[in-house]
Amino acid sequence: MLWLALKTLFHEKIRLAITLIGITVSAVLVLVQVAIYLGSMGNATAIIRHTDADLWVTSRNIQTFDFALPFSEEVIDRVRAMREVARAGKILLAYGNLKLPDGGLEQVQMIGYNPDTGLGAPWSMRVGRAVDVKGGNFMILDESAEPRLGRLSIGSNWELDFANKPQSFKLVGLSQGIRSFTTSPIVFMDYNALSAWMADVGWPGQTAFIVAKLRPGADASRVAAALRRVLPDNDVLTREGFIAKSVEYWTIETGLGMAFFLTALLATVIGGSIVGQTIYASTIEHLREFGTLKAIGARNGEIYQIIFSQAVIGAIAGYGLATAIVLSAEGALQRAGVPFYLSPALFGALFVVLLLACLGSAYFSVGKIRTLDPVSVFKG
Amino acid sequence: MEPALLVKNISKVYGRGENRVVAVDSVTLALERRELLLIMGPSGSGKTSLLSMMGCILRPTSGEIYIEGRRVSALSEADLPDVRRHALGFVFQAFNLFSALTAAENIELVLRLKRVDKARSRAIAMDLLARVGLTKRAHLYPADLSGGEKQRTALARALAGDPPIVLADEPTANLDSKTGKEIVGLLKGLAEESGKAVAVVSHDPKVEALAHRIALLEDGRLIA
Numbered sequence: 121m122l123w124l125a126l127k128t129l130f131h132e133k134i135r136l137a138i139t140l141i142g143i144t145v146s147a148v149l150v151l152v153q154v155a156i157y158l159g160s161m162g163n164a165t166a167i168i169r170h171t172d173a174d175l176w177v178t179s180r181n182i183q184t185f186d187f188a189l190p191f192s193e194e195v196i197d198r199v200r201a202m203r204e205v206a207r208a209g210k211i212l213l214a215y216g217n218l219k220l221p222d223g224g225l226e227q228v229q230m231i232g233y234n235p236d237t238g239l240g241a242p243w244s245m246r247v248g249r250a251v252d253v254k255g256g257n258f259m260i261l262d263e264s265a266e267p268r269l270g271r272l273s274i275g276s277n278w279e280l281d282f283a284n285k286p287q288s289f290k291l292v293g294l295s296q297g298i299r300s301f302t303t304s305p306i307v308f309m310d311y312n313a314l315s316a317w318m319a320d321v322g323w324p325g326q327t328a329f330i331v332a333k334l335r336p337g338a339d340a341s342r343v344a345a346a347l348r349r350v351l352p353d354n355d356v357l358t359r360e361g362f363i364a365k366s367v368e369y370w371t372i373e374t375g376l377g378m379a380f381f382l383t384a385l386l387a388t389v390i391g392g393s394i395v396g397q398t399i400y401a402s403t404i405e406h407l408r409e410f411g412t413l414k415a416i417g418a419r420n421g422e423i424y425q426i427i428f429s430q431a432v433i434g435a436i437a438g439y440g441l442a443t444a445i446v447l448s449a450e451g452a453l454q455r456a457g458v459p460f461y462l463s464p465a466l467f468g469a470l471f472v473v474l475l476l477a478c479l480g481s482a483y484f485s486v487g488k489i490r491t492l493d494p495v496s497v498f499k500g
Numbered sequence: 501m502e503p504a505l506l507v508k509n510i511s512k513v514y515g516r517g518e519n520r521v522v523a524v525d526s527v528t529l530a531l532e533r534r535e536l537l538l539i540m541g542p543s544g545s546g547k548t549s550l551l552s553m554m555g556c557i558l559r560p561t562s563g564e565i566y567i568e569g570r571r572v573s574a575l576s577e578a579d580l581p582d583v584r585r586h587a588l589g590f591v592f593q594a595f596n597l598f599s600a601l602t603a604a605e606n607i608e609l610v611l612r613l614k615r616v617d618k619a620r621s622r623a624i625a626m627d628l629l630a631r632v633g634l635t636k637r638a639h640l641y642p643a644d645l646s647g648g649e650k651q652r653t654a655l656a657r658a659l660a661g662d663p664p665i666v667l668a669d670e671p672t673a674n675l676d677s678k679t680g681k682e683i684v685g686l687l688k689g690l691a692e693e694s695g696k697a698v699a700v701v702s703h704d705p706k707v708e709a710l711a712h713r714i715a716l717l718e719d720g721r722l723i724a
Contacts, residue, residue, distance in 0.1 A: 124598070124609060131600030131641075412596040415557055416657075417585025418613055419578075494557045497596055498548050498669045 125429035143438025146391025159459030164301035173331035190326035204338035211240035232314030248293025265305035396481020431482035504697035510563025541717030589658030648679030
């Protein structure tokens with residue numbers, strides 16, 4: 121009966137075009153929304169995911185990496201005192217302003233890391249090495265910041281301002297694909313340089329994160345619980361816990377995720393409704409033909425096959441077009457700085473969602489067939 | 501030899517109480533092979549209900565239906581499509597062709613339902629279209645066929661899979677006189693040359709003139 125489904129579908133070209141346009145627009149919208157959401161969440165958790173650490177110690181009640189507050193560096197001694205901790209390190213986070221060649225200022229996220237251990241260091245370098253920031257006022261910027269900051273020449277000097285205590289930093293490397301959720305360009309620098317600067321502005325001996333790598337076989341949740349008991353003024357999170365907390369914060373508490381979710385849901389409903397509406401209209405229009413099919417011996421199941429096949433064909437064709445559109449726009453979106461994450465699994469999962477929406481909508485037509493009296497075909 | 505189709509004392513009652521309507525009342529009728537049987541009667545006499553029951557589309561309220569000796573009135577709802585698919589061919593007043601299929605494909609559809617493969621379906625469809633004189637119109641869609649061509653296509657479709665029984669409901673009602681005569685001639689040819697048992701519901705005098713036998717219904721009863 122797939123044959124009849126195809127024949128009917130392609131015989132009504134205008135209806136088919138309307139269906140395909142509807143599904144394609146809806147699928148593009150869903151794909152873009154979900155890809156931007158996942159891209160944003162990827163940026164929000166990038167440093168946590170790329171830092172080789174099992175535990176994160178932060179100040180109390182911080183929700184996400186970007187909103188860290190300083191606390192005493194001495195906490196690291198208590199972390200190191202835990203038998204299960206193989207090594208621990210510190211990461212600093214502060215916000216400053218980068219003076220641009222045209223005299224303007226751009227807010228930047230400054231991350232101080234230990235160039236020897238690499239904890240908190242940029243993980244994808246295009247020019248230079250993460251260790252190059254060691255021993256002075258050296259910095260690494262991400263190439264994606266170039267449209268906002270201007271030409272990023274290796275060896276150029278830039279003035280960074282932090283709490284009205286400006287300092288000059290030399291650009292020694294370029295990372296690639298490392299963006300913050302807040303869209304502020306990230307400036308990677310030596311932990312000691314940033315720490316000394318913070319001391320200079322009145323925050324001596326402070327850090328933003330202590331990260332710990334556990335010995336093989338250690339249970340991160342259990343060690344985190346034990347650390348919480350000895351660090352009552354800090355939060356201790358497993359790597360997965362911190363990622364989940366960050367995602368939850370941006371998704372639920374800021375309402376951002378809900379906005380993405382609602383748009384994606386609406387697009388799915390609209391796509392499903394378009395398929396349902398066109399298939400239902402087609403079913404009503406062909407009711408006599410379906411009655412004839414019943415009269416000449418087709419079973420209900422065979423007629424349902426026609427209707428569901430049309431929904432599946434519509435979903436495959438519409439989603440295929442949407443996939444082609446989204447893939448061809450991916451590069452341009454990423455160059456424009458839009459956080460965008462696509463993967464085969466994402467395409468697969470969203471196809472299943474759209475397919476189910478289309479099949480669900482087609483089900484309304486099935487009800488019409490079930491109750492169709494084949495005697496009706498004898499009416500002239 | 502048993503008749504191709506036998507209805508035995510069948511009745512069809514619609515509604516209950518004050519709304520009870522007896523559409524067909526205790527009709528016994530046999531349809532033989534090589535016979536063109538005309539079922540006549542005024543409007544509302546129960547002709548279409550009788551034809552629907554003969555075609556296993558409508559279940560009788562009481563009575564029995566036999567097709568080639570098999571008591572089909574006792575079969576479950578799930579088994580009836582198979583009977584319709586293999587033993588019966590239908591011709592409808594409004595042709596009921598599939599608008600998205602060409603004349604040939606309309607015939608192939610029935611054969612596909614009967615699990616005949618694609619190549620053989622196409623060959624049989626072309627052969628049947630040749631029998632009704634439509635070889636050159638095989639690739640056209642119903643919208644591009646005249647009324648007579650549509651009904652000849654429908655007739656060819658009814659013969660797809662070689663069912664022993666053909667049931668036709670007012671097959672000439674939507675046709676002009678000349679075309680109607682051609683269709684009746686084809687139906688009679690089916691009975692006499694192909695050995696089919698053909699039952700036709702009609703008011704058309706052209707059918708009356710060519711029918712081998714006439715069953716006259718009035719108020720659901722067979723009166724002649």
